[in-house]
Amino acid sequence: MPKAEKTETAIDRFMPVQLDSLRIDSILDFDLYVRAGTDYVLYRASNMPFTEENRSGLLRYNVKVLYVAGDKRRQYQEYLETNIKSIVLDPTIEENAKAGIVYDSAKLLVKDVLDNPTLGNNIRRSQSLVDSTVAFILTGRNAFHSLLRVMSFDYYTYSHSVNVCTFSLALAQFMGIEDVKELCQLGTGALLHDVGKTMIPEAVLQKRSQLSDREWELIKAHPQWGVDILKETGLIEEESYYPVLEHHEREDGSGYPRGLRSGEIHAHSKIVAIADVFDAMTTRRVYRSAVAPFVALKEIFDQEGVFDRSFLENFTLLMGPAGQHKRS
Ligand SMILES: [Fe+2]
Ligand SMILES: [Fe+2]
Numbered sequence: 001m002p003k004a005e006k007t008e009t010a011i012d013r014f015m016p017v018q019l020d021s022l023r024i025d026s027i028l029d030f031d032l033y034v035r036a037g038t039d040y041v042l043y044r045a046s047n048m049p050f051t052e053e054n055r056s057g058l059l060r061y062n063v064k065v066l067y068v069a070g071d072k073r074r075q076y077q078e079y080l081e082t083n084i085k086s087i088v089l090d091p092t093i094e095e096n097a098k099a100g101i102v103y104d105s106a107k108l109l110v111k112d113v114l115d116n117p118t119l120g121n122n123i124r125r126s127q128s129l130v131d132s133t134v135a136f137i138l139t140g141r142n143a144f145h146s147l148l149r150v151m152s153f154d155y156y157t158y159s160h161s162v163n164v165c166t167f168s169l170a171l172a173q174f175m176g177i178e179d180v181k182e183l184c185q186l187g188t189g190a191l192l193h194d195v196g197k198t199m200i201p202e203a204v205l206q207k208r209s210q211l212s213d214r215e216w217e218l219i220k221a222h223p224q225w226g227v228d229i230l231k232e233t234g235l236i237e238e239e240s241y242y243p244v245l246e247h248h249e250r251e252d253g254s255g256y257p258r259g260l261r262s263g264e265i266h267a268h269s270k271i272v273a274i275a276d277v278f279d280a281m282t283t284r285r286v287y288r289s290a291v292a293p294f295v296a297l298k299e300i301f302d303q304e305g306v307f308d309r310s311f312l313e314n315f316t317l318l319m320g321p322a323g324q325h326k327r328s
Contacts, residue, residue: 014040014067017076018104019058020097022050022066023083030072030079040067073108080105081125088136095139099146102136103162105129110158110191117195123235130165130187134180137169144170144318153290155283157194163283165191167275168243171311172268174318186268188236189243193272196226196244208287220256223248242266247273252305262308270308274300274315277307293319 014033022028027049033040043066044054058066068076080101087093087101109129113122136143147166152159168190169183177183197205200222204215211219226244230236246269249255251262255273265273281296291299297316300307 013070015070015073015076017066017068018097018101019055019064019066020093021080021083021087021101022055023086024052024055025049026079026083028079030068030075033067033069034063035065035067077105077108081109081128084129084132085135088132088139095142095146096149098136099143100150102133103147103150103152103166106133106162106165106191107152107158110161113192114158114161114195114198117192117198117229118232120233120235123230123233126191127184127188127235130184130191133165134169134183134187137166137173137183138178138180144173153283155280155285157197160279160283161191161194163279164193164272164275167279167315168268168271171271171275171315171318175271175311175314182239185237185239186243186271189240189268190272190275192226192230192236192240193244193247193276194222194226195229196222196224198229199225220248223257239268243269243272245269247276249273250306251308254306267311270311274307274311278315 014035017032022032027047028044029046031042031046032044034043035041044050058064084102084105088098090098106129109122109125113126116122136147144166147170151163151166165187169187172183172186177186200218204211204218207215223245227241230241230244243266245257246260246265249258249260249265249269250273251265253259253261277300278293278296281291281299282293284290297312297319301312301316
């Protein structure tokens with residue numbers, strides 16, 4: 001077999017795992033591998049506890065990333081979700097590593113949610129992930145900037161969902177919302193804001209030419225469909241419906257689905273609306289490159305009366321200099 005081909009296959013078959021995500025003395029139900037050039041070598045068989053000695057031994061050789069086989073992705077994901085809160089609150093793990101773990105875990109989870117949004121277990125997993133993300137964001141402003149550094153700049157509905165949730169929680173906290181319950185309600189709505197898009201055919205979502213009236217009707221229906229899906233699960237608090245239903249409403253009444261005006265739009269929805277449009281502009285699409293953050297902010301500001309001025313000003317302050325370099 002030619003060498004290049006072998007390498008590609010091996011990389012496809014293994015996924016990286018941050019050493020920091022492995023809890024000391026926990027039993028792992030997946031094998032761990034280390035990378036040796038283009039090969040992956042078994043380091044530790046499953047069902048053995050991962051010890052402090054294992055960890056320090058790896059660190060002595062500067063190994064900070066291990067690998068699990070692709071077919072054990074689910075086991076690793078479950079392990080991660082079970083342990084994420086303790087990882088986030090562990091003072092010995094550095095912030096950037098925590099951010100990477102939270103973000104990767106969120107992306108894997110949202111992929112599952114979008115594949116099967118009415119599955120109760122998926123919704124419960126989302127809520128526990130939002131809970132950990134809130135705990136992480138509340139550890140300080142650096143947490144948000146660490147998340148900014150690990151965010152994906154390529155647009156996929158799942159990474160978009162995670163980005164919008166991250167921006168929304170950071171903006172809410174920046175604007176003085178500190179109540180954990182409220183942040184969790186907002187975060188859940190933000191993470192699931194586009195869940196109604198799962199009802200729209202991919203061909204319509206990806207269409208680059210002008211949409212027909214019928215197709216546009218489908219797009220305009222996704223906020224309500226999102227709420228319908230969440231209601232069906234019976235697991236989401238009603239406060240989380242607002243951002244799902246209203247993230248395309250605009251201050252001047254030009255939004256959809258109901259054409260609400262400023263005073264009629266929930267504060268959480270205003271936050272998610274800004275996070276949504278900012279992420280959509282600053283991520284790469286197949287058909288266009290990303291817009292630099294400061295250009296995106298300027299363009300959003302220039303749309304007079306469309307977004308809440310004071311929310312937008314806060315978002316600009318939040319992004320600050322650290323936000324300015326992240327996607328340029
Ligand atoms: Fe949307
Ligand atoms: Fe969106």
